[in-house]
Amino acid sequence: MTTAVAAPSTRDGFAVWCGWVLIAIAAATPAFAWLAPKGFAALVALGGLLTLPAFRIRDEDRPSLIILFAALIWAAASTTWSPFHPKGASTSTILKMALELPLYWSLVCAAHRAEAGLRQRALHVLAWGLTAFAVILVAETFTGGALYQALRRTVYGDHVMRPDIAQAKLGHATFVMTAILPIAFVGAPRRLRIGLGVVMVLGAGAAAYAFGSDAPLIALVAAPLIGLATLRWPTAIPRLMSLGAAVLFLCAPLVVWTVRAFADYEGIEHAMPKSYALRMGYWSHAIDWIALRPLQGWGLDASRMFAPGIQLHPHDGPLQVWLELGAVGAITAAAFWSVSLLRLTRPRRDPAAAATAACAGVYLLFGALNFGMWQEWWLAMGALIVVLAALLQPSTSPPILA
Structure with missing residues (x-):
């Protein structure tokens, strides 16, 4: 009588764990986009914490991480001359960023480490989830946000959110959807990719139009153009975008100053819709204060202290950095x-x-028009884009972003 001896399994248990963590994040992404976009900071940080052993620094990653670390050190130093003083850890931007960098990076590493089949499954889950969310968004355009308000009533009892606020929240959700839609499209099951993509675009577009979100509508046009151009010129377009991003951050104050000096800035401002007129006012005040401290700036989170000229932040990432x-x-x-x-x-x-490249272009667009540079949920969205991009990339291919 003989006893069969099972061959030892070569399956990497930690790679499987990373894969399932990423599947859970992909499944949760549409729900967070719809109901709690600010929760992305906690979602991505938790994912990084659960996959912390994946943390690695490869040679090709060093330039990006050195730059990020140098920026973190400079931001920390700037808190010594900033007029904004956080009241505790919950309002300390530098503390949050110091924790976000290793946690978010560990999740990026986990996306590279995850088992190939589970990486693909995570992308499929994301595509189907965003498609379902797109259908919900279409329904919300007909109901004026009634589904969202009903959920608020269920969660908060007697508290009823005003319809206009609910619609603004839904408009906010379209920023999240359009920021990751290109990756969801490419990661969708191949045979269903076109159909799912059409539904996602229609849902995001309908809600953005109905609820007054202009930037996502622009993104729905810009993202395909960037993606197709990158497919056609896979070397030239990323180089051009690299140059464009550098010019955007280095020359942002000069652009506003030029328009103000050689055009009727106030006339343009008054002709704009209210939200954009407010932005132009913030930008004009920002370059005046930048001119007073062009080298060192006013310190991290100083924008919060410049009211009424600027409310919270200039609504322009490059200007806020300056x-x-x-x-x-x-x-x-x-x-x-x-x-x-x-x-x-x-x-x-x-x-x-x-x-x-399409997601990066959309992220830069939104950052230049809408959100504060250091908002934790917005930084988490950037990290999530990098994580999802890593899921798209075969392990034998060159690294993507970082």
């Missing part, structure tokens, strides 16, 4: 984006690189 961190901060931001986008260059067509 205002708070000065030329030093602008140079590090330009260097980070330039290095990251250059990593998308390919010798031949690469759908993963094209989708990532």
